[in-house]
Amino acid sequence: xxxxxxxxxxxxxxxxxxxxxxxxxxxxxxxxxxxxxxxxxxxxxxxxxxxxxxxxxxxxxxxxxxxxxxxxxxxxxxxxxxxxxxxxxxxxxxxxxxxxxxxxxxxxxxxxxxxxxxxxxxxxxxxxxxxxxxxxxxxxxxxxxxxxxxxxxxxxxxxx
Numbered sequence: 767x768x769x770x771x772x773x774x775x776x777x778x779x780x781x782x783x784x785x786x787x788x789x790x791x792x793x794x795x796x797x798x799x800x801x802x803x804x805x806x807x808x809x810x811x812x813x814x815x816x817x818x819x820x821x822x823x824x825x826x827x828x829x830x831x832x833x834x835x836x837x838x839x840x841x842x843x844x845x846x847x848x849x850x851x852x853x854x855x856x857x858x859x860x861x862x863x864x865x866x867x868x869x870x871x872x873x874x875x876x877x878x879x880x881x882x883x884x885x886x887x888x889x890x891x892x893x894x895x896x897x898x899x900x901x902x903x904x905x906x907x908x909x910x911x912x913x914x915x916x917x918x919x920x921x922x923x924x925x926x
Contacts, residue, residue, distance in 0.1 A: 773915050778907040791816055791860035792901065794824045799862050799903075802826035802839065811839035811863035811875070815847050818855040823847050827863075839863070840881040844888060855892045859885065859913075864902040872902040882917040889913045890922045 778784055781792050791814045799812030806829050814824040825843030829836040837845075840861055847856065863875035877885065877900065889896045895912035914920055 771918055774911065776909040780905040781907065784907065787816065788899065791822065791858060791899065792862065794822055795860045795862040796903065798824035798826045798839065803828045805829060808866040809863065810866050811861065813839040813843040814860045815843055815856055816858040817847065817851060818857050838878060838881050840877050841884050844885060848888060855894055856888055856896050858897040860899040862901050862903065868903045870904050872904055874901045874906050874908045876900045876916060882913060883920065885913040886917055886920045886922060
């Protein structure tokens with residue numbers, strides 16, 4: 767039997783269509799992107815996270831000459847947040863990425879597979895969906911209502 771997957775998402779043509787808090791998250795992720803350490807790939811990514819207590823934290827990708835030793839912006843940010851606020855739920859995550867030399871044609875940049883799996887861990891842990899937004903510097907934004915929408919066949923602790 768064949769079954770089709772469908773992913774629901776929202777598309778925003780530019781940041782003027784976002785709410786005030788979404789715009790704040792977008793701006794914080796863009797600012798974080800500018801401080802990314804990406805001398806090898808020249809691919810800069812920033813991430814901002816809104817916690818249930820209203821606090822916003824951001825981070826960026828950090829590369830290393832030994833490529834596997836670097837870390838994506840999403841994991842850098844969420845791991846720091848989880849280490850410092852282990853019992854505070856994550857409400858929203860905003861990711862902005864793309865080549866250092868930005869081009870208007872760059873589409874919204876979604877989290878990589880490793881980041882999706884890591885983000886699922888926190889969504890599952892808190893037993894509550896996390897709104898996930900992703901964009902490039904051209905201000906087009908895609909929003910999914912939950913991280914699991916981007917990784918429908920995810921692996922979690924229920925398999926252990």
